[in-house]
Amino acid sequence: MTTTTTPQPALQPCASAPRQGPHDRPQTMCPAFGALRVGLRMRRTATILSGSACCVYGLTFTSHFYGARRSVGYVPFDSETLVTGQLFEEVHAAVHQQADPHKHDAVVVINLCVPTASGVPLRLLPKEINGVRIIGLDVPGFGVATHAEAKDILAGAMLKYARGEAEQGPVQAPRGGRSDKPTVTLVGEMFPADPVGIGALLQPLGLNCGPVVPTREWRELYAALDGTAIAAIHPFYTNALHEFAVAGRPIVGSAPVGHDGTAAWLESIGSACGVTSAKVAAAKQQWLPAIQGVLAQAPIRGRITLSGYEGSELLVARLLVESGADVRYVGTACPRTPWSAPDREWLAAKGVMVSYRASLEQDLQAMDEFQPDLVIGTTPVVQAAKQQAIPALYFTNLISARPLMGPAGAGSLAQVINTALANQSRFDAMHAFFGDTGQGHAAGIWEDTPQDRPEFRANYRRQLARQAAQRRSVGGAA
């Protein structure tokens, strides 16, 4: 296996980072999308939004773009229903309407920004109607940093509810019956082949792969809570992991990615599940040479910066480094948690800078600083890279949509990455052909090229500097 060790980079906090942006947080799509998506992917679950029509339009559009194939309920409001409290009554009526036990196990109601800020009290909704569970959540953009963490908010609320039910008495068994072996519950939305690959890795340990949280069905929540150990594949699911911890389940961080990641993960899972060291050694013997062989056959050569908001960024970076890539920077919009510590430490030891809660400006600064051959990132990062004629790949659609775990994951990135790297000459040709056409103030299609007015911007800058100086002097006086 080839890994590249670079000196620890000296990237400084970005001077232009948006410390006073709308939410003072990483840029993200509407966070409520994460919770909405989790609800829409569950069988026999109705999802209702309460919020501004423009927000609901965007959220339903995105849901259907990602193949929801399910109606989204909506309780609209106006100033009057909001301020008089009638909106809550209408949400209450909508929930009753949807709580049909023949159709639904659960109804999820999500307060968007305005109803949350106005204090529409979803916690006063009944917990259950006709045997249908009712789950009300506030998921405002000003309170939840990323859409990834909104998935955790709903998953955690459902686990809490299901844990309470399991504590009261017998609950439904999973579809297909209980596992004949101890199981490992996986936490995090991943490529569909990954749970299958993880299941194969667990076989020599005498373990089965349990449900994946967020689950696709209510009854799977009980089986998830019943896992012998919990694998925090995506480390930002802090609410869900809290429920597992309360249920007394050991939690294992990181994931079986590449050679080193798989070796460490098998050891941690073996220890959490009380598997003998001989069995762990046998599992490593079975899988590690195969992973090493695949990595050697699919090398990646090139300097890469990487950023995203899915929560799997550190795992992808590990795989790239083990494939031979010179990875300099990993930015994730998700927060730092104990469950990503093994990945952060491993990457730091290879000289890779890891930035949690990374802003767009930090991601762009990393691109400028490290001059990569390939940029993997969010839409605006990819756009900025392509404008500079640097090949770039969109993390969510092109990297997240591949297996990462075990032998199947080891070689899965090489083809897409190497194809993108090989595109440099095409970018150079396009750059040479178009030159500076359509840059900056002249971007877009015009009959007359717009006239740049740099004096206007200079004027704004002077005014902003004056205001900032005034604020500083007032703050100093106080």
Ligand code: SF4
């Ligand atoms: S205003 Fe709030 S609910 Fe609406 S789109 Fe923005 S973050 Fe989402």
